[in-house]
Amino acid sequence: MRALGSEDSQLETKNTAVLPPGPAGLPVVGNLLQFRRDPLAFVSGVQRSFGRVATMRMARLPIVMFFRPEHVRYFLVEQARNFTSSQFNINLRRLLGDGLLTTDGEFHRQQRRLIQPAFHKRRVEGYAGIMVQHTQEMLDAWQPGERLDMAQAMRDLTLRIVAKSLFDVDIQQNHPELGASFTNVIENPVQSPFSVRALPINLPFTPYGKHMQGKRTLDAYVYALIEERRASGRDTGDVLSMLLAAREDDVTMTDQQVRDQTMTLFAAGHETTANALTWTFYLLSEHPAVREKLLAELHTVLASRAPTVDDLPQLPYLDWVISESMRLYPPAWTQGRCAIEPFELEGYHFPAKTVVMFSQWVIHRLPDIWGDPDTFRPERWDPAHAQKVPPGAYFPFGAGPRMCIGMPFAQLEARLLLATILQRYAPRLAPGYPVVPRPRVTLRPKYGIQMMLEPTIARAPAIAASA
Numbered sequence: 001m002r003a004l005g006s007e008d009s010q011l012e013t014k015n016t017a018v019l020p021p022g023p024a025g026l027p028v029v030g031n032l033l034q035f036r037r038d039p040l041a042f043v044s045g046v047q048r049s050f051g052r053v054a055t056m057r058m059a060r061l062p063i064v065m066f067f068r069p070e071h072v073r074y075f076l077v078e079q080a081r082n083f084t085s086s087q088f089n090i091n092l093r094r095l096l097g098d099g100l101l102t103t104d105g106e107f108h109r110q111q112r113r114l115i116q117p118a119f120h121k122r123r124v125e126g127y128a129g130i131m132v133q134h135t136q137e138m139l140d141a142w143q144p145g146e147r148l149d150m151a152q153a154m155r156d157l158t159l160r161i162v163a164k165s166l167f168d169v170d171i172q173q174n175h176p177e178l179g180a181s182f183t184n185v186i187e188n189p190v191q192s193p194f195s196v197r198a199l200p201i202n203l204p205f206t207p208y209g210k211h212m213q214g215k216r217t218l219d220a221y222v223y224a225l226i227e228e229r230r231a232s233g234r235d236t237g238d239v240l241s242m243l244l245a246a247r248e249d250d251v252t253m254t255d256q257q258v259r260d261q262t263m264t265l266f267a268a269g270h271e272t273t274a275n276a277l278t279w280t281f282y283l284l285s286e287h288p289a290v291r292e293k294l295l296a297e298l299h300t301v302l303a304s305r306a307p308t309v310d311d312l313p314q315l316p317y318l319d320w321v322i323s324e325s326m327r328l329y330p331p332a333w334t335q336g337r338c339a340i341e342p343f344e345l346e347g348y349h350f351p352a353k354t355v356v357m358f359s360q361w362v363i364h365r366l367p368d369i370w371g372d373p374d375t376f377r378p379e380r381w382d383p384a385h386a387q388k389v390p391p392g393a394y395f396p397f398g399a400g401p402r403m404c405i406g407m408p409f410a411q412l413e414a415r416l417l418l419a420t421i422l423q424r425y426a427p428r429l430a431p432g433y434p435v436v437p438r439p440r441v442t443l444r445p446k447y448g449i450q451m452m453l454e455p456t457i458a459r460a461p462a463i464a465a466s467a
């Protein structure tokens with residue numbers, strides 16, 4: 001254990017706490033620059049050097065990084081009530097307001113109860129038709145041999161699907177600018193624990209200006225949507241109607257509250273799934289044997305027809321490919337919490353307000369758990385000879401009471417979209433194209449992923465039989 005120096009820690013000066021040791025940093029900024037330069041390499045390196053736990057300093061804010069599956073269980077499941085999401089979500093909160101992702105305590109629990117019915121299995125399965133139909137429309141516009149940015153294509157598609165499924169609107173036709181607005185807000189954080197606060201210079205080319213422009217566009221769209229639905233009195237049975245009809249002690253939700261939940265579902269409901277699909281296409285392109293096996297399974301079960309919910313139990317390999325892709329490239333690459341009360345862990349006493357972080361990127365690649373962590377091997381998810389994955393070691397959707405509410409939606413969507421697209425095209429990475437993961441709120445490819453659309457040749461029965 002190491003006593004902290006006197007100059008570098010807000011928590012330490014307030015609480016005289018002894019925090020676990022961590023990587024050396026610079027005066028004033030601490031580890032901020034190292035982290036900003038390459039967050040994935042930095043957190044992985046810290047884990048390799050310090051093992052189970054380490055403290056990094058984002059300027060004056062110490063963040064304690066925990067690296068073991070049992071820690072994930074502790075923060076997200078066993079002691080979930082002692083930890084809030086607030087500190088980690090400062091930037092998101094500017095866009096999402098008091099939505100499900102960015103609130104805590106009783107308010108969060110009440111809102112979650114309200115929204116939960118929209119994500120029940122039966123309800124979600126009812127969206128399968130929209131998912132497949134929108135994908136087919138996208139495919140009809142694609143040309144064999146065409147080169148495109150798969151990341152962009154998947155973002156456009158998943159945004160369209162979430163808008164139609166949850167809010168009954170077609171945004172492709174009327175509002176193609178919304179996707180770019182989300183990107184502007186996410187790529188230009190105004191304030192987060194990992195960045196220097198953006199200067200509030202509101203010009204079209206400054207980060208602050210881009211953030212504000214994106215937010216204005218999104219706000220205008222969502223408020224207009226609410227106003228139109230309230231005015232029409234239409235109940236379409238979708239999430240927006242549910243929110244507008246919600247009542248507690250005879251009080252209905254204000255426009256601002258409906259806006260915050262709507263914006264949260266729009267944002268959380270497309271970007272993550274788009275990233276999961278993009279990374280999966282990339283991995284399949286890099287691993288032809290896996291791609292062939294998957295194409296053979298699709299051919300055997302579907303024989304070129306569109307997939308339905310009932311087909312999914314017959315497509316286990318599809319499922320393993322997606323699970324393995326989200327292990328190596330988790331769309332939510334890290335999570336954080338802030339302690340309400342002091343807590344004890346790993347032999348340390350942590351004061352109230354300690355900020356903790358645990359990263360899917362690191363824990364999904366711990367060698368003592370995964371054996372060959374860097375290998376893309378979907379077979380590791382085969383229940384017949386699955387390796388034992390300890391609780392908390394794999395958590396792409398989080399865990400506990402705040403586990404992703406959209407998980408059933410995302411899992412259905414990822415499988416249906418992948419199956420539908422792969423039956424027509426087996427996209428290949430454009431030769432020499434640089435693929436660099438860029439961890440922001442989600443794990444995106446920094447330069448997108450340019451892929452060539454190679455038509456899927458019908459699988460010969462012999463190949464299918466050998467799968």
Ligand code: HEM
Binds near residue numbers: 101269404405410
């Ligand atoms: C592959 C796709 C997805 C991934 C990897 C993912 C991941 C996550 C994770 C890790 C959390 C927990 C955050 C935390 O505990 O701090 C979360 C929460 C959440 N997700 Fe997802 N998500 C995905 C898709 C979706 C979809 C499709 C929707 C909605 C349609 C959605 C809506 C939400 C919401 C509203 C929360 C906040 C839940 C709460 O705090 O009660 N997500 N997601």
